[in-house]
Amino acid sequence: MLVGIPLESTTNYTAKPIDCADEMSVHLTDIANSRSQKAFAEVFSYFAPRLRSYALKQMGNEALAMELVQDTMANVWQKSHLFDAEKGSPSTWIFTIARNIRFDLLRKQRNRKEDICADDLWPVLCEQTADVNEVALDHQVTLDEINIMFTRLPDKQQQVIEAIYLEGKSQQEVADEMNIPLGTVKSRTRLALQRLKEMLDE
């Protein structure tokens, strides 16, 4: 455990949601769009004392607590365009920023090497969080392409490739089942893979 303090959420499970979420969302949008210092003052005066109180409870140290307030509110000022009201309330967003900063502060304080950082564990302040899906899509396209290439192979080569690479049979099993010599299975496999490679290079 990094800290020996029980989670607040277990005791405050039924706490009322903060009722100024809409108002704070509007202020965050104003900060993002027009760098409005007035809007920031509203957000700051609401959250800074609450953040300090959270940080004091978690870390028990006034200097660290103020560092956490400063870093968190600086992120709110500088990265307010990353706030997305669809994903959660302003207080959830600000809480996650504070949680990340607290994690890094505590590790730094224990002289840990920079081998893990909060932004990698909880990507709160990243420009794009959808790239996991993008990669999956690329992968899908490749599979589709392979499927098309596969159907362009001669039927006999398709049968062999399907049995070996999709059904996981050994070349000997394929030879026995199709009642052809092992050498034929081997040469069909080789020709098919060669053809697939050529198609991939095209």
Place this chain on the structure above:
Amino acid sequence: MINFHPSTQQLDDFVAGNCEPTLALMISAHADMCSHCMAKCQQLQNIQSVGAMSDVPTDHGPDFSAMMARIVQMPSAPGLTTLSAKQASIELDGKQFVLPRALRPYVKKTGDWSRLVGKLWQAPVDMGDLGRANFIYMEKGGKVPEHTHMGTEITLVIDGQYSDGMAHYDCGDLTVLDGQHKHLPHSEADEGCLVFSIVDKPLFFTAGIARLLNPFSNLFFK
């Protein structure tokens, strides 16, 4: 299908930023692969933020005006991290494995693959002070000799499936094992199985000729 998830308590600790860094990393990677746990984390985050931010301080506290004045002098949005800058996959023998987002920072810290006994491949990952981690690839029919753990072993299945005499694990499954468990991981999946595993102490082999390996077990999966 994912059957092995972190417990609600572990997710709650993770969201609060209170769980051990290695477990946090593994839960984060699991949540990248598991929409169910991802949604649960969002929920817990909402609940926790209400608790954490509803506490209005009783004292007047310090004067924040100097801090606020300093902050509004700062420029907008410096140093944004973009995820896509990180390498997203690792390669073994021509096969590409796409990694969950949380593990991508470690691609650069992954050493070369080496072949071990029993159709096993291992690539060590330099985790600094976090512990010892490896990508382990079991070919179809590959086996790790039966062993138990002197410490804790956290394993995430990244691709394929494996079994270990206790259960069958699929892509995305997360398991935490310690000295109470004895297991014999093996893969019968056609595509084999790639796992990411962190141990904090060497393994202890429990059966057969593999027991001879114990004096050298820190060479394996260290």
